[in-house]
Amino acid sequence: MTTSLQTKNALNMLLAGVQWLFFLFTNTVMVPLSIGHALGLEPGDIAASMQRSFILTGLLCIVQIVWGHRYALMDGPAGVWWGLVLSITASAPAMGMDAGTVAASLMGGFLLSSMLVIVLALCGFITVLKRIFSPIVMGVFLLLLTFQLANTFFKGMIGYDQQGKWDLQIAGLSLCIMAVVAIVHLRGKGKLGQFSLLIGIGAGWAAFAAIFGTDSRIETTGAGTARIWEWMPWGTPGWEPGILLVGLLAGLVNMTNTITSLTAASKLFQREAAKHQYIRSVLFTNGFSIIGACFGLIPFGTFASSIGFLENTKVLRRAALFVGAALFIVIGAFPVLSGWLVQLPMSVGSAVLFVAYLQMFGTAFRTIQGTAFNAKTIYRIALPVLTGISIMNIPSSAFTEFPPLLMPILSNGLVIGVMMVIVLENVVRWEKYETKALMGAPVSSKQPT
Template sequence: MVNKISPKIWLAGVQWLFFMFTNTFVVPLSLGHAFGLAPGEIAASLQRSFILTGVLCILQALWGHRYAVMDGPAGLWWGLVLNLCASAPSVGLSLTEVGGGLASGFLLASLTMIVLGSLGFASFLKKIFTPIVMGVSLFLLTIQLVMNFFKGMLGMNSAGEVDLKVAALSIVIAIFVVIVNLKGSRVISSYSILIGIVVGWIAYVLIFPSTHHVQEKAGSLIALFPWGAPNMQIGIILTAFVVGLINMTNSITCLATVEKLYKTKTSDSQYKRSYLLTGVFTIFSACFGLLPFGLFTSSVGLLESTKILERKALIIGGAMFAMLGLIPALSGLFSSLPTSVGNAVLFVAYLQMFGTSLRTIQGFQFNSKTVHRIALPVLLGICIMNIPPQAFALLPLYIRPLISNGLAMGVILSLVLETAINWSKYELPAAAEPLVMPETKKA
């Protein structure tokens, strides 16, 4: 079986490996620091994240949704956890209490996903997730990701200052990837992400030779509830439950978008199997101090950039990624990849998602009234994204992460607008085409 896999797929698998890594490794690092974990515990959580993400991607490709789509730590949860950790002292909670409440909330969210998914909840979500709602979701997701990657490209420190040398190199790398994608042959452009990371990593090491990565000795891979034992912090649990429901809608957006690339329709059984796997692995994340999982709609950007849709590539990448977690020396090596390089390459990769969001609403004609159905949620979401987190400090702790999340609020508003308003009443009839007289009858 292995011998039948072409070199093209093996290279695409390596590309998936880097894609998974650059989308994943910052998450356990930031969360470990937020919870004040020891360096060894953070290193162990990094390995656990690699193993679970790699295995889940393999299972999804083989049995779950059966597409080349990554399933990993969900960004929606990331903002929630960091916000709760930062706000804990102001409301008299310890980090252990917050972590225990999140563990309980993650377990509730995972069971909810498993139960609702098995009952066919996806069918209901597909009805309310109209092309407009999916377009809004993709617009906001693209903007959120590209903004984050752009900040990472600039090498910004905690004070918000830009490292000019790092920023200059990142811009050159981004331009290089764009040129490879546009001007390279079909074969070369298919590996633009991989080429960009390798070339950028080498360039970074040559320009900044003093930069080095010190690998910490990892703790035990089997460490239950490193953030804190499950408790009954009701507010945190309910917030996690709501975010879990919103995270379920992400699967609808992702699979409904990717199926257009595959020119197929996702069956109800595929949705059920996908939710089951994501839910089960979210239980693991609750037990091992990791973020709950979710489908990466950003995978569409990689698929559109590379034009390689084979599931075997994702399976190979997932196997390699899990191997990184099992071999500390390899995970240490990959952890030395400069974040600015990864951000520069992903910045270009996710530009394709903007085109996907435009195609989602293609065919709709907007007038001065109907434009509100897309302009209001998109612009509201962008506005919230650009408001400093401390501006929401006066809000109750348990709704603050939701209200301050531009992506979540934009999607919720879009769902409300599409459900509560009959937009067809405000659509103007198509203007009649001008009559053209035959040439023989012209004066």
């Protein structure tokens, strides 16, 4: 009886690990691909970069859950840096720089920014950030992150192309996948509901292959022949002042991901994160960012979006992430396995994660729960959220009139929204308006019955 129970537990842990594996993969694979194409790298170099990204992401996750923040949270290529790199490469011609110069300067920015964040963490700057990141700031951050991710994955699941058109067949299949995930999650009995994402990926992948074939639309040519561990593949680090300045700002913004992620995780796990957990998390994340920069990878960050995944699966054990991260390392180490995994249609992964990230919307609202709003104090959350969403819906080409080095920041709705709410929370005395609203409230003449 005991052996049977152990076997069942081991199988459940393996399935939970595979579910984490697909979460890690879906949040990682497009980063080296898109950046490689933006920098004009050869297919073999892109494939090698993808393998390095898989291996280092898996290693960082294991290091974090064993010695770092010790939560079941993903650490991987940071979204803030991803958007920044793509924006800078797109505006390189306006700055009079070729792709090689931009790549070298970006590497210098990665190294300098990561080193600065490590120094700030050791000097106690995390305590300052924790004071700045009030529940309102964290709520706005999570709301904007939810909108940003939902927008990204919605486009992926409907087959949205560069011409701005839908693929109705892919969109229809994605809708069915979403329904399957939601039904299994809501109606699944016992452990079944915990594996709704894995079931959605498996069923969706099989359906996609049956309808459209096995073409992943992801180019992987040369993965078996490229040198995986090529030192400084982007050349000697450059020190372009403008790119370095923007990079330092991105590093500070990325540092706030740790604060938001660990604070939200503390509530989910019902275990308050200690000061040393914040410091270790930042040290390991940026230490791996320095290593990754030397191998042509963007800096890493703690994924606040892991909260939505955890709330959807209800699998909070670190062992599950450990298994998934270990599998991710194995996948990255063998080109044959990497080539197999990238056959996962991005529309399937996007549809599944779209459902998972719906949970983050609830997390954001619970973060600001208990705060009373009136006609005046509503500005503290409405202004940054709606401004950020508005910027997210404006094409990046609309920002070409701005100075090239300000484009990556000004065109990022998440960054602008967070900066705005931080300013509002630290400049405006909102309690004064709350008091006035309370004193000026009309008093009913009716007596209670």
